Amino acid sequence: MRHAARSPRTSRLDGLSQNLVILTWGTLASSHRVSAEMSNAKERKHAKKMRNQPTNVTLSSGFVADRGVKHRNGGGKPFQAQKEPHSGTSRQRQTRTAHHALAESDANEQSSSRVTFKKKGGWKAGPEGTSQEIPKYITASTFAQARAAEISAMLKAVTQKSSNSLVFQTLPRHMRRRAMSHNVKRLPRRLREIAQKEAEKAVHQKKEHSKNKCHKARRCHINRMLEFNRRQRKNIWLETHIWHAKRFHMVKMWGYCLGERPTVKSHRACYRAMTSRCLLQDLSYYCCLELKGKEEEILRALSPMCSGDTGLTFAAVHYLSGKCQGSLLLYRANKYPRETLGPVTFIWKSERTPGDTSESRQLWIWLHPTLKQDILEEIKAVCQCVEPTGSAVCIPDPLLTPSQEKSQTELPEEKIGRKRKRKDDRENAKPVKKIVGDGTRDPLQPYSWISPATGIIISDLTMEMNRFRLIGPLSHSILTEALKAASVHTEGEDAEKTPHRWWAEACKNPDSVSLHHRQEAVFELLGGVTSPAEVAAGTVLGLTVGDPRINLPQKRSKTLPNPEKCQDNEKVTQLLLEGVPVECSHSFLWNQDICKSVTENKISDQIYRGARVGGLKEAVMHSQYKRSPNVPGDFPDCPAGILFAEEQAKNLLEKYKRRPPAKRPNYVKLGTLAPFCCPWEQLTRDWESRVQAREESSAASSPGGGEMGPTGDVVPGALMPGRTRQLSGEAGTSLNDAEVMDTDCPARAGPEWATSRGATSSLFCVLRSRKLLRQLSAWCGDRRVARLGPGRGQQELSREVCLSVLDCFPRALVWVRLSLLRKGSPEPHTMICIPAKEDLLQLSCDRLYRGPQESKHCDPFKSKIRKQKEKEKTEKRQNRGSATSESLADGDPAAGPHALTLGLWSGPLPAVTSHCSRVLLGFVTRGDFSMAVGCGEALGFVSLTGLLDMLSSQPGGQRGLVLLRPPASLQYRFARVTVEV
């Protein structure tokens, strides 16, 4: 029984009996009553409430000690019945124990007390509570003693305030006075003493730094710098951080503090700036890697990392000359098309630099910080760069020729000097803002590596250069307004000390002066080009500019293109035709207009000229309108993308769990298997097994497929029976694509296929071969490409072509754009499905047809969850018994390891493609209402196998139509697929 179970605790109780708690009857009784049906949360709340109850009422020792053990209470049972469900905090249990003891002591002594006790507290004595024995006698002295103790406790409780509010806050409203918290004398006299104590306490709790440094000292530049350095120890600030922090919601991402979006409501304003004016973004968090060495060596080292299939590589002629910025996708060496590392942009330093004849070239690779670790490792591996070179840049490398060396050693120094020019001037470079390394690497790690075999030097120039992006038609005119080419230094100025020394030196060389003038001329011409789209994409122009702070306008104004500038047409046309001359892309500092170093003032300078600044969100929006994949979210096959997806899924799940179950969508019922992540792996695997299963089943149905198949049955795509016959064995199995697809039966037979294949075959990849993408895009019914199609060697969509494609890419995803035909704005993780035949039929009948609806699924987990909950409850009940017997229970044991969440699919996902009524094709990664198009638009990936399957089964006019269904909706909506090349 209960008391037997408690007996080990009695010795402890004896010890405690000195300061046991006694509560007033009312409170105690009510506490019992309440706790009888209290849930966990309520208990906690209650414990909090009881915290401030007086605890130090002393009973005479021995008063409880012997009685606590003995079970004198004749009924006994009622107590037990009540106490079973309790599991309070230790304090509460103590009080109960005390009461119990007390009650017992009373119980046999005075019946009247028992009676009153019952009345007041409403003590439910249980079913047989009425059969309690009434004590026959009481001892007056002990009874009085007990009551006296209670009364004193009560008095104490009254004098002590129990809430944690301050004294003046407890005053009634009409007695409050202004500044009461500061001035004690404003309080009524009886409360002053307490208030005094409180005020003293508050003073002690205040933060340290405010005491030892006055405001002025804190604002002092040196101290501020120290403070800033301390605050950016973990997440590095960009140079424009303070400017951004005042205006943006900052997020800590990728080791940086970045502005996510402006605090002002500006989604549409940013869009307008993008399309008709200018949007500025600080991309300084992008990492820059520098490769130095012989051109052939670098090219040879890097060639296995990229493929000509996906576009131009490092070796393209116009990139090599340094005229243009290139962009490409990097893969692990010789692993194309698998194991993507991520997209990069790169610039070669231009070939011909004045007075430089060495063969050494420089290549700058710009990449996103999340991709950096992988790519850097891989580049180091392919270049065989293993030895870190001491403190990197400062040590002149022996491999360089003297002239090169000079320019090299000069380069980073000057940049830093330029950046922090003003600060250095002011405070003699004492605690300079020091950023060694960046958020993506340890400051102590080496950031330069050399390869003994090839002589390539890799150095990490992250945070050395700044990078801004200006989007929009007015960006040229804003640039030309804001930046003025530096004036040429004349002889005689002592520029030795200033950071401008390099410029003065450059000005001594007549060649470089003339070059500077040419660059200036080109730059001036740019002001006359009203839209950046008129100049060749990726053009590089080097320019040395004067400090833009000098000609900062007094008032914020809007830059408008100057019509006069647009007049000298011939020069402009030449510029447009030929691009910027090669030599102009050289810069004295390598401080190009796209990666110039800029202080906060420069950004405000451009603001003054009417640019708007965007954050990360705007960058995402921009890439969506560009229809280009965004880093790292839209690269599901590169490690950074996978990581990003995992994190996103975790965040979304947390957010989902925060809502009460009734207020959140039940994704199981909605038939959404994976609302927070896209199971690409499973999707591609399912499609593969699906197609294979179908082929097998059809092969089984027509064993002599070779002679009967090809010409007779109509395969929608196969228009060339002659060729089909050649592939008889294979093609014969390909009958009735469409029918098989609709009936879905082979997919049901598929799972064992999937599992068996899953173990053996490799990972999925994203199709990035330009040739194939172009072909797909033609098949998808992009009329523009289709018209060009026949002339450009495009093939018809046919069975064998599909098969040959699928052989190369058995598990590939394709990046597609989806534009909705009518209503609806898609969101991330929207499902892309294949429309059934009747859907298309209905659409052709009724142009306003919205799309089919998914029928509600049943939730097999709901009952499980309920069962689990009940089980937990009973367990808890049992646990309580044991927990109370142990001295202090450390909380209930957590729910089972496989905690089910209501509304989410748990356990391994079933076949994802055939889970709903329409066959799943892929997922949307980014979708929104597009202000550029005026309807919903989405970007996402579909399975290549599925896409080909769908296209070959759809009739010409309706080819490329798919259905979209957001995770939290049952409504499908029509959209058209376009493959982006």
Place this chain on the structure above:
Amino acid sequence: MAENREPRGAVETELDPVEYTLRKRLPHRLPRRPNDIYVNMKTDFKAQLTRCQKLLDGGARGQNACTEIYIHGLGLAINRAINIALQLQAGSFGSLQVAANTSTVELVDELEPETDTREPLTRIRNNSAIHIRVFRVTPK
């Protein structure tokens, strides 16, 4: 320009669609005044028409009304530009007049190489354009 175009024509003959992709750049455009309207084929015809009408009518009480607007159309959009201008005139009960100018616009086509060994090329192509001035006349 003529001598400029000659060598480029020669290039065209050796052009291989596999090695180059054509990318058309935006037409060179002068800075826009508020009363310039560039007609395109993407926007709905009616929307463009009402836009012109609004410019001519001005605000609620006729403030900020333009006395003349310029409608520019290039290539395929010439037809539409003419259509808009005539619609405006027809709906104005004789208070609007039109005056048309035609011109030739040089457009730049960019040929992006598909292989590493090729240089990017640019070609100049001519296209016809129309600039219609729609202006208010005081009815006599």
